[in-house]
Amino acid sequence: MSHPSSTPGTGPRSHGTSHGQVGLAGLVAGAIGVVFGDIGTSPLYTLREAFSEHYGLIANHDTVLGVLSMIFWSLMIVVTFKYVTIILRADNDGEGGIMALMALAQRCLAKGGKSAYLVGILGVFGASLFFSDGVITPAISVLSAVEGLEVVAPGLHAWIIPITVVVLALLFATQRFGTAKVGRVFGPIMILWFSALAVLGVLNILHEPEVLHAINPWWAANFFVEHSWGGIFIFGAVVLAVTGGEAIYTDMGHFGAKPIRYAWYFFVLPALMLNYLGQGALVLEDPAAIRNPFYIGVPEWARWPMIVLATCATVIASQAVITGGFSIARQAMQLGYIPRMHVRHTSSDTIGQIYIPGINWAMAVVVIALVLTFQTSSALAAAYGISVSLTMFIDTLLLIVVARALWPRWRKWVLPSCAGFILLDLAFVIANGAKVLQGAWFPLVLGITLFTLLRTWRRGRQLLHDEIRKDGIRLDTFIPGLMLAPPARVPGTAIFLTSDRGIVPHALMHNLKHNKVLHARNVFLTVETLTLPYAANDRRLKIESIGDDFYRFTLRFGFMETPDVPMALMRAGDIEGGICVDPMDTTYFTSRETVVASPRRGMPVWRDKLFALMHRNAAPATGFFRIPGNRLVELGSQVQI
Structure with missing residues (x-):
């Protein structure tokens, strides 16, 4: 019924967050409260992990300045x-x-070409990695904060895991109430x-x-002089300082680029670097302080x-x-990469406030299992x-495609910059790849599992569509032949949901076969998902009359929207050549296929069964x-793939 379309929109957004009544200062404060939470809690553990036993570094003067210099320049x-x-x-x-x-x-590439296919693979794999990263962030962040109890009261060590689990359980349990009310205090707390x-x-x-001399990049270079190429593995700890860069980009739609840039340049970045340098000063003064x-x-x-x-x-x-996970899941649903899931709106004012129970509880189980399995934030840091x-590396590759096609004025300096980004991204990937046996296997396995699920769903839907x-x-x-011996007509409007505008919907064939009647008006409705976040109002609904009270409707939604078909169809009477769709006189028909796996067709049997x-x-x-539900009729059929 719903499939992605690559047709770009040209009109203004019809939904989304409106910033009209909110001043720049308010948006900056909101961005500080929401956008920078992940990267803002990294000082809890980053420098400590750089001097963990895993890397074998000694907290002497040159090494401390070298690590701090790498943290500073990685943030820059x-x-x-790169991101901001x-x-x-x-x-x-x-x-x-x-x-x-x-x-x-x-949208920059030929539709259906190999390049567009490869970009799709990269994007889906990156989204899978984003989810695997998303379940580690709550575990390591909350656990590292609660571990402060060991410093003030060593006797409370045994309570660290129970307290962490309780905090995380409460966090996931309250998601169904929405974040609108709690979100008002996020800004002041994070400030x-x-x-x-x-x-x-x-x-x-x-x-x-x-x-303060650590700001000089010479100290980072000196670190590699002293540790040779083996020093590259320290990037496995340095990357902890930049986790959250992708989240900054993901949350852009909530606040806009300008407030995020102001918040980062003038407040968040200086605060982070002052704290990292302060921790370094403490270690220079007392190397034993490196334990926390x-x-x-x-x-x-x-x-x-x-x-x-x-x-x-x-x-x-x-x-x-977590809310970023909900947003990505809804986008993936709309673009056809994961099955439809129940989406609950938690705010009547903000369309972006959603709650997806399936995603929430799946994340909760994995996050709490991580805490119980790894036990300490240091052990989780090896997995993180x-x-x-890999997500940052994929972002760079996708940026190259966009810059080449859409930024003729900027690409002369953006593309050479991307070459540098790739080198740095690869250094991070190699350094973290060395931690596979220490725990980095977990996000890789989870990411590959999610990628397999997403690709199986996408490919399975294509095979199902082809079979139908x-x-x-x-x-x-069909219609001219049907009119030669027309069946009886009953009052009302029948809407048949179909993903193929040129083929008679199975639901119509089953209705004729079993009920022997047609409605007075019959609509073949195709719901498309654009590669734009929001569909413009003037492109939302297209209506074609195909004779004998048969109509073809094309309804478009952006990938950030939750489709509301009855609401959108209420505008059908306002469009030239349209018809009035009375919700109380309309019946929706759709077919629900039972998929049967076949060993001689598109995918391996295990993927057929998974689909x-x-x-x-x-x-x-x-x-x-x-x-x-009281206006919907589902008719079933079996399909082999």
Whole structure:
């Protein structure tokens, strides 16, 4: 019933977040509260992990400055230059994220070509990695915050895991209520968090101002001189400082590029770097502080409040990742990569406030299982990074496609910059790949599993469509033949949902076969998903009359929208040549196929069976298209693929 279309839109957005009544300062504050939670909690563990036993580094003067220099320049090159300065320009009608970037890149290429296919593969794999990264972020963030209890009260060590599990369970349990009310306090809390990071950093830097020399890239180069090429593996810890760069791009549609840039350049980046440098100054003064430089650098009287503030900040960071997962899942649903799932709207004012129970509880189970399995944030840090690195690498490849096609003025400097980004991304991938046996296998296995599911669903739908089309009857020959011996007509409007506008819907054939009647008016409805986030009002609905009270409707939605078919069809009477669709006098017909696996057709049998299982458990059209259950008739049939 719904399939992606590559037809680009030209009109203004018909939905989405409106910033008209919100000042720039309010948007900046909101961005600080939502966009930077992931990257903003990295100081809890990044420097500590760089000096963990895994890397075998000694916390001496040159090594500390070298690691801090790499953290500083990674933040400048990867986050500031690549994501905030360049990739935020790649907006797909105001929306960002790897799925939006993939759709934008595909619009630059010939439809159905090998390049477009490869871009689709990269985008889907990147989205799969985003999910695998998303389940590690809440686990490592909340666990690292609660581990501060060990610093102030070592006797509470046994309570760290139970407290973490309770916090995470409450976080996922409250998702169904929506984030609109809680979101109002996100900004002030995160502003307080980043302010605290900056103040703590300055206080510690004053004890050892020598640490400011780490801004000089010579110290990063000197690190490699001393450690040779083996020093590249330290990027496995340095990447922890830049996790969240993709999240910055994903959340662009909520606030716009300008507020995000202002927040990063003038507040978030300085606060982060001051804190990292402050931790480095503390270690220069007392190398033993490397066991937990974040909390040891906090004055004793402030440690309990800091644990509470850090826990709040990590919960907010986790919330942003979870809602980002909902958003990516809805985009994937609309673009045809995952089965339809129940989507619940948690706000009557903001279309982006959604809750997907299936995604929420799947993430909850995996996140809590991670905490119980890995036990410490240090162990989770070994698993963290590989999916982030690969996602950043894929972003760079997609950026090259977009820059070449759409940015003739900027590509002269963007494309050479991408060559540098690729080298740095590959360094991160190699360094994190070395941690496969220590835990990095988990996000890889999860990402590959999700990728297999997404590709199986996409390919299975294509095979199902081809089988239905192969056995179908052409519409242009069916209607004239039907009118030679017309069946009885009953009052009302029948709407037949179909994914192929040229073929007679199975539901119509079954209705004629079993009920021997036609409605007074019959509509063949095709729902398309554009590679734009929102469909313009003037392109929403197209109506064609094909004679004898038969009509062909094409209804378009953007991939960020939740299709509401009855609401959209209420405009049918306002369009030239249209008809009035009375909701109380309309019946929707759709076919629900039972998929049977066949060993001699498109996919291996195990993938056929996997697709059949996914197809059986997909949400019915009633829920996905928001069609009232009492107006829907489903007719079943068996199809071999």
